[in-house]
Amino acid sequence: MAATKTRTSSFSRNLPAASSAQSPEIKCGPNGTFFVSSGIPDLDKTLGGGIPLGSLVMVMEDSEAPHHMLLLRNFMSQGLVHKQPLLYASPSKDPRGFLGTLPSPSSPKDDKSRSHDAEQEKGLRIAWQYKKYFDNKQDFSNEFDLRRPLDRHFYTTQHVDCISTHDLPNLAPLQERCTSFLSHFPRSDSNIVCTGRIAIQSLCAPQCENSSMEWEMLSFIRALKSTVRSANAVAIITFPSSLVSPSFCKRWQHLADCLVSVKAIPDEDKELAKLLTGYQDIVGFLNIHKVSRINTQVPAVLEATTLSIKLQKRRYLVLECLNQAPIDGSGGTSYGTSGSCSGSSSKSGSLNF
Numbered sequence: 442m443a444a445t446k447t448r449t450s451s452f453s454r455n456l457p458a459a460s461s462a463q464s465p466e467i468k469c470g471p472n473g474t475f476f477v478s479s480g481i482p483d484l485d486k487t488l489g490g491g492i493p494l495g496s497l498v499m500v501m502e503d504s505e506a507p508h509h510m511l512l513l514r515n516f517m518s519q520g521l522v523h524k525q526p527l528l529y530a531s532p533s534k535d536p537r538g539f540l541g542t543l544p545s546p547s548s549p550k551d552d553k554s555r556s557h558d559a560e561q562e563k564g565l566r567i568a569w570q571y572k573k574y575f576d577n578k579q580d581f582s583n584e585f586d587l588r589r590p591l592d593r594h595f596y597t598t599q600h601v602d603c604i605s606t607h608d609l610p611n612l613a614p615l616q617e618r619c620t621s622f623l624s625h626f627p628r629s630d631s632n633i634v635c636t637g638r639i640a641i642q643s644l645c646a647p648q649c650e651n652s653s654m655e656w657e658m659l660s661f662i663r664a665l666k667s668t669v670r671s672a673n674a675v676a677i678i679t680f681p682s683s684l685v686s687p688s689f690c691k692r693w694q695h696l697a698d699c700l701v702s703v704k705a706i707p708d709e710d711k712e713l714a715k716l717l718t719g720y721q722d723i724v725g726f727l728n729i730h731k732v733s734r735i736n737t738q739v740p741a742v743l744e745a746t747t748l749s750i751k752l753q754k755r756r757y758l759v760l761e762c763l764n765q766a767p768i769d770g771s772g773g774t775s776y777g778t779s780g781s782c783s784g785s786s787s788k789s790g791s792l793n794f
Contacts, residue, residue, distance in 0.1 A: 465580035466523035467494075467633060472736040477525075477636055477675055478582035480515030483760035485582050487748065488732055489741060492675045492699065494636060495628070496733040497666045499697035501682040502643065506705035508725045508750060509679045511758055513640055515585050516677055518543045518595075520638040522583055526600040528622045528639045530615055532646035536603040539642075540596045544585035547757065588756050606649050612661045615641075619665055623672040639669070639676035645684055655689045662696050700731040703750070717749070718764045725750040727760060 468476040468490055476491030479498075485491040492498060502509045520527050521543070529536055604618055619639060626637045644662075645652050662678070669676045682690050682702070694700050704726045706713065714720040727748045732741040748760040 464633075466525065467636065468581050474735050474737075475633065475673075477638075478519050478523075479512070480517075480519030480582065480585065481512070481758055481760060482582045482584065483748070484512075484727075487729065487743065487745070487760065488699065491582070493733045493735045494633075494673050494675060495670045495735060496675050496698040497662075497669055497696070498675065498677040498699040498701070498733075499662075499693065500677065500679040501694075501700070501702035502679050503703050503705050503725070504681060504683050506703075506725060508703040508705060510642075511587075511750070512701075512703070513642060513677065513679060514543050514587075515758060516638070517640050518545070518585055518591055519583060521591065521595040521599070521601070522546055524599055525635065526602075526622070526625070526637045527596075528602045528604070528619065528637070530604045530606055530618075530639075530641040532605070532607050532643050532649050534605055534607050536605050540601065540603075541590060541593075543591040543596070544587045545589040545591045546583040547586045584757055586756050587752070587758065606644075606646075606651070609649065609651055611651055611654065612657055616661055616664060619676075620668055623668050623674055626673040628671050628673055633673055635673070637672070637674035639665075639674065641676070641678045644678055644680040646681070647684060652684070655686065659689060659692055659696075662693060666696055666698070694730070697731060698733040698735075700729075702728045702730065704728065719749075719751070719761075722751045722753070723749045724752055726763075 466477060468478075470476050470490045470493070474490075475494045476485070477494060478485050478491050479488070500509050500512055517527060517529065517540075529539070531539055533539065602618065602622060604615060606612075606615060609615060622637060622639065626635060645655070645658060651657065665676060665678075680693065685693065706723060706725055710720075717723065727750055729743060729746045729748070732743065734741060745762040747763060749763055751759045751761060753759045
């Protein structure tokens, strides 16, 4: 007698086992999505857990200040600390020299780490024998000390590939390197052995010979997105949006899974100092235009789309919601929640959408 086969619903989704994401550098999220850290704990929290595997992140640079380098350095350092292979492309003639400027993870003895641990213990107190089950969660995203360089063994004893785009006549060599690099990380949600990272700095930098090939760059971004989506890897591209024509800039933004922009603030802006609390610690703003949504059609609802970039103790990169300075003795309100329809009504009773 033939054995009966169990029929499963056509609408059921076979999700990978949780054991495949027990490594500290990978976090399992909803709908079978796996995340890797951006290297900034505050940004991971804002993005819903981190950067989903298979995502293309694009950062629009600011012509006034290189704040995009802060995001790029933390992203690269986080991958190297987690022993993830890295492909780095730069318009400089010696891209490998940039690795010496990457920040190092902060030690547990730092004051900032202690303050975070104290705040976490106030909100959640557990028996000491169960704390071992929560230790891996802290290793997913590190805090990096911008004043202390990363140890050389992180990028000399593992796979780090660097390429200069300065003298490339076109983007074909870069695309071949990316395709070859991503071929080592085939998509497999059931057994993620290793993940890769691609970091491309200033794609259309004016010092590069291919800076005016906008159509070719569009084709490269489209091909890279398709290749990354079918691999256990993530890619980040920074580009000076002011040097790209408006029509092509819109096309590039549309191809990004996650789109952010950075903006510097003018020195000693008295009007802005009156509006924001902690203005003296703010070095710029981070605007989130699009968030990666993989394996779901539910849009992301963010608490705030504009965050302040702060350098705490001149060492640690911190992202915070903008807070309005108190007026007439009243408490400050967060810009991130002031536009919520479910919040308390204002005195005027009107809502502007």
